Amino acid sequence: xxxxxxxxxxxxxxxxxxxxxxxxxxxxxxxx
Amino acid sequence: xxxxxxxxxxxxxxxxxxxxxxxxxxxxxxxxxxxxxxxxxxxxxxxxxxxxxxxxxxxxxxxxxxxxxxxxxxxxxxxxxxxxxxxxxxxxxxxxxxxxxxxxxxxxxxxxxxxxxxxxxxxxxxxxxxxxxxxxxxxxxxxxxxxxx
Numbered sequence: 723x724x725x726x727x728x729x730x731x732x733x734x735x736x737x738x739x740x741x742x743x744x745x746x747x748x749x750x751x752x753x754x
Numbered sequence: 755x756x757x758x759x760x761x762x763x764x765x766x767x768x769x770x771x772x773x774x775x776x777x778x779x780x781x782x783x784x785x786x787x788x789x790x791x792x793x794x795x796x797x798x799x800x801x802x803x804x805x806x807x808x809x810x811x812x813x814x815x816x817x818x819x820x821x822x823x824x825x826x827x828x829x830x831x832x833x834x835x836x837x838x839x840x841x842x843x844x845x846x847x848x849x850x851x852x853x854x855x856x857x858x859x860x861x862x863x864x865x866x867x868x869x870x871x872x873x874x875x876x877x878x879x880x881x882x883x884x885x886x887x888x889x890x891x892x893x894x895x896x897x898x899x900x901x902x903x
Contacts, residue, residue: 723759723762724756724757724762725756725762725765725766726771727771727772727773728770728771728772728773729772729773729774729775729778729779729782730772731772731774731782731786734770734772735772735801735805738770738801738803738805739803739804741770741803743770743803744768744769744770744801744803744831745769745770745771745800745801745802745803745805746765746768746769746770746771746798746799746800746801746824747772747786747790747798747799747800747801748771748772748773748774748796748797748798749773749774749776749786749787749792749794749795749797749798749799750773750774750775750776750795750796751775751776751777751795751796752756752775752795752796754775754778
């Protein structure tokens with residue numbers, strides 16, 4: 723199953739802080 | 755690299771994954787690229803829950819090497835958060851699962867540091883210095899650990 727990357731980075735960071743979950747931020751040029 | 759099931763499982767279990775795509779959203783790429791000083795792709799940043807960067811992977815890696823680097827980075831977050839036992843466990847897992855990866859020597863080094871930070875007992879540093887005499891001798895991490903042996 724592929725990773726579901728989210729694109730609303732600020733929202734991911736906000737939720738991560740609430741959930742105390744590390745974040746993987748991928749800067750990509752790969753075909754989508 | 756991302757479709758590899760081992761990588762996807764590890765990422766899903768350990769991180770909230772987010773992506774900035776240079777072509778799909780160049781404005782976001784510029785904004786976050788400047789914020790995190792990430793002008794190149796692929797670049798993967800491992801951030802703690804407060805958005806602070808702890809580890810960076812730049813350039814393409816085959817799946818196995820990528821997984822080893824991701825595991826090393828996750829261990830590094832635990833280390834920086836002074837979760838010494840968890841950090842040591844994660845560092846040692848890199849060495850055990852991927853002994854031939856580029857990440858292994860660095861993981862071995864920090865696996866020796868974590869228990870020292872927890873206890874102040876230098877025995878783990880000495881043991882790590884000795885371990886580097888038997889493996890990874892040609893790496894910078896062996897040089898750094900040589901003072902412990």
